Amino acid sequence: MARTKSWIEPHSSGIYVKPADLWIDPSRPVERAAVTHGHADHARSGHGAVFATPETLAIMALRYGVDVEASHNQAYEYGDGFERGGVRFSFHPAGHVLGSAQILMEYQGERIVVTGDYKRRADPTCKPFEVVPCDIFITEATFGLPVFRHPPTNDEIAKLIGAVRAEPDRSVLVGAYALGKAQRVIAELRGAGWDAPIYIHGALEKMCELYAVHGVDLGELRLVSETDKAEMAGHIVLAPPSALNDRWSRRLPDPVTAMASGWMRVRQRARQRMVELPLVISDHADWDELTTTISEVNPKESWITHGSEDGLLRWCELHQRKARALHLVGRDLEEEA
């Protein structure tokens, strides 16, 4: 078996796969990049060639103008992959957002999985996470502290619907990250029977269309900019978190400010964001999901990146699991969690 350190190198700017001369989720432009998913802290513009799922490539085309048609950019369905420099790469569902993938690398009998970001609970907008057995499991740790236990999504959606119904003269403005969270909240609302039009900030429009094209039914969406203020009373409005306390929100009828994020579990965090209705809805694995996943994957070694590495590292230590923390830079954890 190959010695891991000889073929894979964690750098602060990403993971470098030496025999393939390829980077995974690099935070600076490189010649060849395999990308787990479309969030800006994993997918950057300016790479020579990009290897990703078709959905992730479509998202990168929309956000960074990556040319999907160009022959050097390659799309792979889940389960498929490619070989380069003796390393076999393949993509497997991560359950984080549309198109999100774990990347499995096999080289001289050793298997390494990079999860990117992931979660384990059901999400109507993407394929569920698959457990991929491996020797080294490189896992995210955004919520790598035992204080983070996300409540059932249904309860949070019910809270949201309850808040709209309680004050029919007001709108409820939900801050939700433009890629993934916004579409998931909409899809979850539809699943809970909320069939009224949902009003969205212009910054969400294109991504919602992209999801619809990929078969995620979001029902009737209307643009806030094209709607009379009064019409939105008693309705749900979605906007990126940055718009919550911005002047933009003045066009809404007396909005109740809500925010959908795993960080909302901590009261003072929610207060800092001036949130009145915190919704604990996350696209990242919570503490139980992280630890369960490590147990199920049962790797020889876990490498822990971006987030509360120390917490998960401590858990591994307590459970006699070999682990180390990688310190990758440029991971923006606040906005999209």
Add this chain to the structure above:
Amino acid sequence: MKRFAALIDRLIYTRSRNSKLALIVDYLRHTPDPDRGWAIAALTESLDFPAVKAGTVRTLLATRVDEELFRLSRHFVGDTAETAALLWPDAPGAKADLSVSAAVDALAAASRSDAPAVVASLLDRLDADGRYALLKLALGGMRVGVSARLAKQAFAQAFDVPVDDVEELWHAIAPPYAPLFAWGEGRAERPDLKDVAFFRPFMLAHPLEEESVDLADYAAEWKWDGIRVQIVHGGGETRIYSRGGEEISGAFPELVAAFDQDAVIDGELLVRGEVQGGEAASFNALQQRLGRKVVSKKMLADYPAFVRVYDLLAVDGNDLRGLPWTERRRQLEAFVPRLADSHFDLSQVIDASDFDDLAERRAGARDAAIEGVMLKRRDAPYVAGRRAGLWYKWKRDPLTADCVMMYAQRGNGRRASFYSDYTFGCWSDAGELLPVGKAYSGFTDEELKWLDKFVRDNTLNRFGPVREVEKSLVLEVAFDSIHSSKRHKSGLAMRFPRISRIRRDKPAEEADRIATLQAMVT
């Protein structure tokens, strides 16, 4: 506990005062006794369970959660109660709701030795939100923006009774305030306060913002830099209350013993200084006496306390609060000689000819224990709280110094993610930067964001929660006074320091020198 937990959660996320008021009114109207009384006492921080402390909870958590994971979590969350509430594992099975009063009874009956077991069994009966409510109830530090004043207003509004009556009765009746609710709901007479040494809510002042006031309408007095107290003699006992209605008699036994008249006074508690020849010493000296449960003979001798009397609220069974200040003052001047002059003296009215004369005297006042000037409307009765136009405080202009930021620490609670506490220093003769104080206020939210970013971008070293920063940022620090102190290497201690300006324009080398600050020592 479910209703109470929901109330706390709503209060945490509700910013407007009126909305908070509406939430409490609704809770008081629709919750039975004695839960509502305990709940309101908890919201206003009026409960204390001596056997249950943050340490109890930490010890307890260690039995269920790894200590290191607790430490990491606590650091992230910024609050022990919330961390514990989130970390405590859910007990299996359905749980019947635990009433607030059952929780209070259990906590009150706990001894130091069985407190952990008591708290554990309560936590096991609750979900995460309920655990948060319980731990906040047990440990205090609710931080939901509910002052005692707001709670009293909510009570008055809930039951349509005059808020002044509520103010007065509130402190005379202990939680869970059953007679108060009975009166509010019209089920009983107004509780009788005869023969009780009860607290009268203080009359407070607004900062003076007018250019000047007419001294024909307002009397001027020095504002002394001690702690405002009310001394009440009634029902055969004497009690000393601090401004918030907290009883502090235990810390000042000599004053309790010396106040032997049937009266209620309002005054400033001060410590006699040696340097000033028996006059009031600086606040520094008084601090030695505060917060003590037991007072040694040496303490009594080294820091003798006395009260400078401002006002007379009741005497010989008569309530004087409805009378104008002039009349109360006349009776006060007649009353003070009945007290031992070793422990009580009269606050003098400043005999200024006009406002300009007063301004000049204020500017010239060098006494360390003078904080400024009070202006009191001559025809005003003594009323609870801050009423527009009746009393003004006109503080001495603060001193300022240009200091260099040296260390920063994260705040607590809402500021848990911000580096909001700053240690700053000035230059010694040897060209070394020595810390002279620490401040965590005075800046706007925008400035806080900027300061937080400065700290993160300029970190040199990390010591746990503390960061040492590049010594490049000059902060103009305002403070009320500065004193010699053996506790600090610079030999100085500031009173009430706050950041008055961020001096991005000023190079660190041009910040003030220790010697400059020493010249300001009073």
